[in-house]
Amino acid sequence: MFVPGSGSNSFISGITDSGEALVNSATGVQYTYNPTSGLTALPQPAASSPYFGNTAAYGINDSGTVVGTGCNCPGNSIGTIEQGFILQNGNYTFFSYPGATNTIARSISASGLVTGYDNVSGGFVYNPATNTFTAVYPPGTVSPAISYANSIFNQAVFTPAQGITTGGQIVGSALLTANNPNFNPQTSAGFFSGYVYNQNTNSYNVFQVDDGSTQARGINNAGVITGFVTTASGTEAFVGTVAGGFQLLSDPSATSGTFGEAINSSGQIAGTYETGSGSTLAQLGFIATPAEGPSSTHNGAYTFNIAGVGGSVTYLGPLAAGPYQYQTGAGNPNFASVVLPIGFDATNSFALSLCNGTSLGTIAGGQTYTFAAGGVSCFDVTGIAGVTAGDANALVTGLTFESSGSFTGTVDPFTSSGGGGSGVPEPGTLALFCLGLASLGFLRGFRRPPQALLRA
Numbered sequence: 173m174f175v176p177g178s179g180s181n182s183f184i185s186g187i188t189d190s191g192e193a194l195v196n197s198a199t200g201v202q203y204t205y206n207p208t209s210g211l212t213a214l215p216q217p218a219a220s221s222p223y224f225g226n227t228a229a230y231g232i233n234d235s236g237t238v239v240g241t242g243c244n245c246p247g248n249s250i251g252t253i254e255q256g257f258i259l260q261n262g263n264y265t266f267f268s269y270p271g272a273t274n275t276i277a278r279s280i281s282a283s284g285l286v287t288g289y290d291n292v293s294g295g296f297v298y299n300p301a302t303n304t305f306t307a308v309y310p311p312g313t314v315s316p317a318i319s320y321a322n323s324i325f326n327q328a329v330f331t332p333a334q335g336i337t338t339g340g341q342i343v344g345s346a347l348l349t350a351n352n353p354n355f356n357p358q359t360s361a362g363f364f365s366g367y368v369y370n371q372n373t374n375s376y377n378v379f380q381v382d383d384g385s386t387q388a389r390g391i392n393n394a395g396v397i398t399g400f401v402t403t404a405s406g407t408e409a410f411v412g413t414v415a416g417g418f419q420l421l422s423d424p425s426a427t428s429g430t431f432g433e434a435i436n437s438s439g440q441i442a443g444t445y446e447t448g449s450g451s452t453l454a455q456l457g458f459i460a461t462p463a464e465g466p467s468s469t470h471n472g473a474y475t476f477n478i479a480g481v482g483g484s485v486t487y488l489g490p491l492a493a494g495p496y497q498y499q500t501g502a503g504n505p506n507f508a509s510v511v512l513p514i515g516f517d518a519t520n521s522f523a524l525s526l527c528n529g530t531s532l533g534t535i536a537g538g539q540t541y542t543f544a545a546g547g548v549s550c551f552d553v554t555g556i557a558g559v560t561a562g563d564a565n566a567l568v569t570g571l572t573f574e575s576s577g578s579f580t581g582t583v584d585p586f587t588s589s590g591g592g593g594s595g596v597p598e599p600g601t602l603a604l605f606c607l608g609l610a611s612l613g614f615l616r617g618f619r620r621p622p623q624a625l626l627r628a
């Protein structure tokens with residue numbers, strides 16, 4: 173799916189519990205992406221504002237309040253270059269950390285607390301109700317102890333505070349003296365450590381993923397963290413907890429890294445991945461959704477065994493892109509609705525029909541189709557456009573059910589004669605996938621406003 177007016181880059185950095193995500197486009201316009209209604213442009217600052225057309229949105233809470241940064245471009249050689257903003261009910265409020273020329277807001281909690289970073293304190297948490305700031309950075313941090321003068325454009329010296337939970341836990345990343353004994357911001361990229369900060373106890377828990385340079389970006393209310401880690405083998409997104417360990421995520425299309433940016437209570441991760449290099453480098457957005465893997469497969473036919481399905485969306489994956497017949501098992505509740513993945517271009521669509529041949533029309537990727545009252549036990553998906561045929565992870569499918577119960581049904585590929593497949597399940601032939609990159613939100617388009625997309 174194309175973002176209107178977009179070019180070859182995009183940036184997704186915030187996601188709500190309902191799956192609504194923030195998208196920055198190539199034109200400097202920000203959007204919210206809703207899985208049902210698609211893209212809605214956010215209002216711009218007033219045309220008379222120095223920030224008109226020069227904003228980037230980074231965080232959104234479940235009330236729809238958005239935070240980000242505005243760049244005073246051009247004319248930024250003196251004075252305030254960047255201010256954080258809070259966008260609520262169509263109105264912008266700009267703010268700066270005291271004495272800072274660069275303030276970037278990254279996330280906002282349900283209670284309205286804002287996290288971010290600046291060129292004086294490093295990371296901060298801001299309470300707009302009292303207009304007060306608290307600096308946030310672990311003890312032993314290389315920066316902000318070093319001078320920030322003329323170094324705001326070097327992401328290596330940042331100690332950003334990023335995601336924040338309802339309970340006030342904050343995640344971010346920092347350069348620690350112990351890990352960077354010879355650090356020089358002019359010559360060294362530095363080694364980052366992720367951290368979890370508990371405001372209630374004023375304590376920090378510092379960690380690295382796979383002993384690599386780790387930058388934590390988002391945290392949900394269950395304490396599950398996402399971000400990215402750089403090792404000798406490259407940069408990959410991660411998801412997990414300090415106590416329980418982390419799983420690495422790499423989009424199969426990525427050639428220059430995958431970056432987790434935010435996570436919601438359902439475990440959906442918003443982020444970016446990069447393709448190409450140098451002048452061909454392109455930054456693309458994704459939404460990764462936890463998906464239930466099949467319990468068995470044979471000749472391409474997938475059999476599932478999922479307890480606890482119902483009115484909330486259950487995602488099935490990974491499914492290789494192609495035409496399939498979806499059928500419930502004995503005693504299963506009927507399918508109530510289906511949502512199919514967003515592809516990579518404007519042709520993205522699917523032909524939907526009942527298994528008796530009755531056409532239900534063409535639906536777009538990301539559009540939820542609700543079946544008639546009572547639901548259906550069987551439906552077909554054909555006519556796939558905008559999704560790479562045969563991609564082993566491309567057809568993650570979201571389903572709801574008419575009542576609670578289990579799903580023990582099948583997803584069968586179509587035979588050359590046009591009917592559903594007849595593969596017989598074979599136990600144990602495919603391992604369960606606890607998280608699939610669902611491609612339910614791959615979006616294109618973003619030019620980099622000065623400073624706005626430094627990944628610190």
